[in-house]
Amino acid sequence: MPETVRGLGVSPGRAAGRAHRMAGPPPLPAPRPVSDAAGEVRRATEALRSVAGHLEAHAAKASDPEAGAILEAQSMIAADPGLAESVEKAVASGLDAVRAVDAACAHHRRALEEAGGYFADRAGDLDDIRNRAVATLLGLPMPGVPDPGHPFVLIADDLAPADTAGLDPAAVLALVTLKGGPTSHTAILARALGLPAVVACRGAAAIEDGTWVSVDGALGEVGVGIGEEAAAAVQREAVEARERRATGHGPGRTADGRSVPLLLNIGSAHDLPEGEGAEGVGLFRTEFLFLDRRDAPGLKEQVAAYAAVLRALPGRRVVIRTLDAGSDKPLPFLGLPEEANPALGVRGLRTSRVRAEVLDTQLDAIAEAARGGEAEVWVMAPMVSTVAEAEDFARRARGRGLSHVGVMVEVPAAALEAGRLLEKVDFLSIGTNDLGQYTYAADRQHGELADLLDPWQPALLRLVAMCAEAGRAAGKPVGVCGEAAADPLLAPVLAGMGIGSLSMSATGVPAVREALGRLSAARCEEIAQRVLAAPDPAAARAAAGDAVR
Amino acid sequence: MPEKTVTIASRSGLHARPAKIFVQAAARQSVPVRIRTGDRPPAPATSILAVLALGAEHGTAVTLEAEGPGADEALDALAALLARDLDTEEPADA
Structure with missing residues (x-):
């Protein structure tokens, strides 16, 4: 059934x-006393030989020559006489077959790690061989x-x-x-x-x-x-x-032609797809410029990185998000102290309270790159929670000649204040991942709380709808740039709420384009009403699913 | 004991494909060949683990040693192999 x-x-x-x-890596059973040393050696070396044979057969079948070569080298490691020798020594010291394989692999793993560099990268091969040989000895399913x-x-x-x-x-x-x-x-x-x-x-x-x-x-x-x-x-x-989907193309729109631009989330110019490309960029994360650095990147370096993206998208919208850092994404040069609760600490725009000059330099760089290009540059700040913060950010950005200034809505406070925020800024962009985390007080990294981080949770959807409504009232655009935007079932719901643009990674675009293109704007609104009336994520999905089918 | 010193020509060093090709070639020789870097203890050239653990990068000098009938031929063949850039060559047997 x-x-x-x-x-x-x-x-x-x-x-x-x-x-x-x-199957996961096999757990090591308790050590056994060894009575037949030769038998233990034989069992251990037979297991290694069987692993080598298995890897070799895999290598021969591999369609990708690179992958085949890696498997072949792995097979040679499993069959290595040096490994067999270490197994013998380990048994001689009193270990049973399983423990001897474990010890021999650990020994050679250390030798590779000591060789350093890319030789150390092969240490993982020994873990894999160990896991396979131990599983073989214990009759457990092959890991991996x-x-x-x-x-x-x-x-x-x-x-x-x-x-x-x-x-x-x-x-x-x-x-x-x-x-x-x-x-x-x-x-x-x-x-x-x-x-x-x-x-x-x-x-x-x-x-x-x-x-x-x-x-x-x-x-x-x-x-x-x-x-x-x-x-x-x-x-x-x-x-x-x-x-x-593969044959679909063109801008995002409903069946009756209401435009819903499908924008991209990118980290650098490398993430832009080749060819005719995107309608624009809805989230340009600028963190990559700042990671792994002792000092903040200089003005020139930043201008060059922003200009590389702007050049690729003449006449199109590029939403640049200013630095989103905090003690959960630490940047040494910011000198932020460790915090007991980084998600609720000095992060996003709040870092400018401590290091205002970092934001000022970044805005200078964005303004300069914008002057040199033909893209339509929008700039927004992450992790804004008050109207005062939005006002301060807008003043700094506009003072540099940037004319499209917005803020991200990632905390419930900002969603509740959406109307007042839009009196100070030109647009809102909702980061549904963080908004979900803060609305449901559930850590994004917490595997056990995944249900609370579901983008279909009703309270999250209501906050999104409030932002969209505020945008409609103010006549200003409100977009979504979290992973929710890439959900083809949710995209028509968001459009129906009045969300004006959806930003996602490039791979998400075709499915969302197709989903939107099948429904009229009026139908999207109707589905949005039904979804907002649903009491839980399952009912919300079902309401949207029924309507789409 | 006959020995021969050669500089690793492969760009990725004696790693990945070059290491594999070298170890396979060593296994085909009629005499056991050992390999070392500098004054470190020599290791069997037929052990990929030992060869990788040398950590021999592009430009590292390695010394091959072998004894007995056919030792010179084996050293010549393997030294010639290491003196080529094995990363750029088409696999002969693929």
């Missing part, structure tokens, strides 16, 4: 296939991304960058994790690869390997035990949807 388990949809799209689980030989839905506890480095997007149909939140590595990776993903899905723990499942990365639903035929139907639909 098919059943549905729910989690948090963090990367939209649908996919279906057989589920395969990623599984390789069932056919495309599959990857089920995991959580995914770390190391787990996914070798992940083949052609073999993985979708990601489902038991833990993680909307800003977890899994979510970011899935969106970058365009894979549907559901996180914080505890119900997935019971899914058995090989079960046919469907994944809806927008609704956060996983259908379990759906059977091969239903899975094939979902896959056919998914392929059609992908093709429709």
